[in-house]
Amino acid sequence: MIRQISVFVENQPGSMMNVTNVLTEAHVNIRAISTFDTPEFGIMRLVVDDPVRAKESLTSKGFVNRVNDVIGAELKDEKGNLNQMLKILADGQINVNYIYSFVIREGKAPVMVFHTDDFEKAESVLKQADVKLVEEAEL
Structure with missing residues (x-):
């Protein structure tokens, strides 16, 4: 089983970069990414090398996220x-x-x-x- 982190982001310029920036600063390596959007928000689904650290880092910066299998x-x-x-x-x-x-x-x-x-x-x-x-x- 693999753990994936899903992050809710606003549908505006720079929002995905803000997520990847937090992960970069936390020294979390992104292995896979997929995005889905609606007019108001997007969902980034990521497989990373450290889902726990990714979740903690994103949560501390105010991103709504969850880890699931x-x-x-x-x-x-x-x-x-x-x-x-x-x-x-x-x-x-x-x-x-x-x-x-x-x-x-x-x-x-x-x-x-x-x-x-x-x-x-x-x-x-x-x-x-x-x-x-x-x-x-x-x-």
Whole structure:
């Protein structure tokens, strides 16, 4: 299991940089990032090397944030691998709430990060299908 931090930011120039600045000052390394926006605010989802320090630093600077679990599945960079993983989850009747990827892993395969309502079942069906799951320490 991987812990992800979600940060709520205003939808205005510099708001994402303000978040990354706090993390930089706290010596937190960002491994993956995804953003979603609405007209009023955005949500930054980040996988970092130290989620506890990231949360403490952001909270101390007034950012609304939370840490939650996500699953990381290592997929070889080959055509159809993402589709195969999503088929495994769909066949297992597992809903994927959102998904994003990161590839900078010093020579290792890319990782698809996703959130679901049933982590145990998702991990079980993926392991049964020989999909390599990534733990936070492996990032």
